[in-house]
Amino acid sequence: MSKALIIAQSENGARELSVAARSLAQEVVLFVAGANAFTNVADKVCHVDVPGNRIADDAYVSLKNVFDSEAPQYILAEDCLASLSLIGRLAAQTGAAVITGVRSFDGDTTESLYFGGVGVRYAKSLSDVKMYVIAQDAFDASLATGSDLVEEVAFIEPDCAVEKLSSEALPPASVDLGSATIVVGCGRGFASKDQLQLARDLAAKLGGEVGCTRPLAEGADWFPREAYIGVSGQVVAPHAYIAVGVSGQMQHMVGCSGADLVIAINKDKNAPIFSQCDYGFVGDIATALPALTAAL
Ligand SMILES: Cc1cc2nc3c(=O)[nH]c(=O)nc-3n(C[C@H](O)[C@H](O)[C@H](O)COP(=O)(O)OP(=O)(O)OC[C@H]3O[C@@H](n4cnc5c(N)ncnc54)[C@H](O)[C@@H]3O)c2cc1C
CATH class of the missing domain: 3.40.50.620 (HUPs)
Structure with missing residues (x-):
């Protein structure tokens, strides 16, 4: 058998x-x-x-x-x-x-x-x-x-064991990117954790969620791990993905390839994301995001 x-x-x-x-x-x-x-x-x-x-x-x-x-x-x-x-x-x-x-x-x-x-x-x-x-x-x-x-x-002690020092439960997931119709994706273009409020204001105006690139969740710890989008993170398929201060590396972009519409805001007109979006705005986060949020 x-x-x-x-x-x-x-x-x-x-x-x-x-x-x-x-x-x-x-x-x-x-x-x-x-x-x-x-x-x-x-x-x-x-x-x-x-x-x-x-x-x-x-x-x-x-x-x-x-x-x-x-x-x-x-x-x-x-x-x-x-x-x-x-x-x-x-x-x-x-x-x-x-x-x-x-x-x-x-x-x-x-x-x-x-x-x-x-x-x-x-x-x-x-x-x-x-x-x-x-x-x-x-x-x-x-x-x-x-x-x-x-x-x-029986648990059999291996020759090369790992010692667990401690463990603690983390707070439950705070973002629901999977069902969001609009996702504002934040990248390393954000100068500080405080500046992320500009992305949250935009998302709130649009009824969307805020996600990020991997460096902001792993390394910077500005976001929980479940908020990063990409090949090793979340795969999202919203109606619109607004990438802000995101360069457009392949490892990130496959995570939003299911979006109906990709909009990019980046201060570098040569950023790779501009060849992968439907609409692109060349501008600085500090001025472009408040202006966009106010205009909506
Ligand atoms: C095996 C592997 C797996 C990976 N998996 C993932 C993954 O799942 N998800 C993921 O996201 N990454 C992943 N990465 C990392 C990925 O390769 C990139 O390094 C990462 O996506 C880059 O993040 P970023 O666009 O935020 O940063 P950067 O590439 O540093 O881009 C920052 C952008 O912000 C712009 N900018 C700077 N200042 C401003 C400003 N004031 N206003 C406007 N724009 C500004 C810059 O012009 C630049 O284009 C992986 C890498 C590896 C090797």
């Missing part, structure tokens, strides 16, 4: 993997480290209780033991940090290939999007054991099926 081992940290992720796995194998076993043992999503759950001073990624020796005893033909991992780390370790230990970002299967052929959706790639693993990372929302989690059978698996 063909078997798939799925590696997940969140319940929704486990449910999506379960649906993907059932399209490949007759039996599905879920490996979950640290989080709760989600039931009714797989035929069996192998749950590892991770000690408080360790991180889920360190359950890789326990995972290898489960892999050896279950002998699956397929490994599917959720696209989240711990599961990526775990499948990477397992691939390195077993010498298998991993295909990432999988959205669908046609037999052994996988379909993945790359670079935030600028292209689609079809690929096939030549390994005996097939390992896949499944893209978020690619499979319908509501179709998951399974039993309530849970097997507790």
Whole structure:
């Protein structure tokens, strides 16, 4: 009987993997480290209780033991940090290939999007054991099926462990870019955190949301991480995307390629964004934004 081992940290992720796995194998076993043992999503759950001073990624020796005893033909991992780390370790230990970002299967052929959706790639693993990372929302989690059978698996201390010093919950997401019809995207052209108020005023006038480029969320910390748009951040599809002080690098622009209209405001008339927008204004944020907001 063909078997798939799925590696997940969140319940929704486990449910999506379960649906993907059932399209490949007759039996599905879920490996979950640290989080709760989600039931009714797989035929069996192998749950590892991770000690408080360790991180889920360190359950890789326990995972290898489960892999050896279950002998699956397929490994599917959720696209989240711990599961990526775990499948990477397992691939390195077993010498298998991993295909990432999988959205669908046609037999052994996988379909993945790359670079935030600028292209689609079809690929096939030549390994005996097939390992896949499944893209978020690619499979319908509501179709998951399974039993309530849970097997507790011992946490085995790895040779190279990570010590968890502390952790704390962050405030819930403060922006909802996915459903916004207008997004004002802020870039490094903003001189200070205070100057972002000009973008917020414009967004408020238009009933929109404010997002940013990656450097403003990672590094400057002017925005929460979920507010940055691009290949490694949010992909948005508003009616209008207003890019302010944004140069127009490809890694950012693929994140707003679904916008019906792109408007750019930049003081450099040679900025690359001007060749990627529908309307462009050459001007300084300090004067152009208040004037635009006042004119609306
Ligand atoms: C692997 C990888 C992944 C990445 N993923 C992402 C991603 O998902 N999202 C993302 O955004 N970036 C991402 N980046 C970073 C990306 O390559 C760019 O560095 C980043 O998008 C640039 O941000 P920016 O346009 O705000 O800054 P800059 O490129 O520095 O541009 C600032 C712009 O502001 C203009 N400006 C300056 N002052 C003013 C003013 N007073 N008034 C008007 N205009 C002004 C300048 O002319 C300039 O064009 C990634 C990079 C790598 C290597």
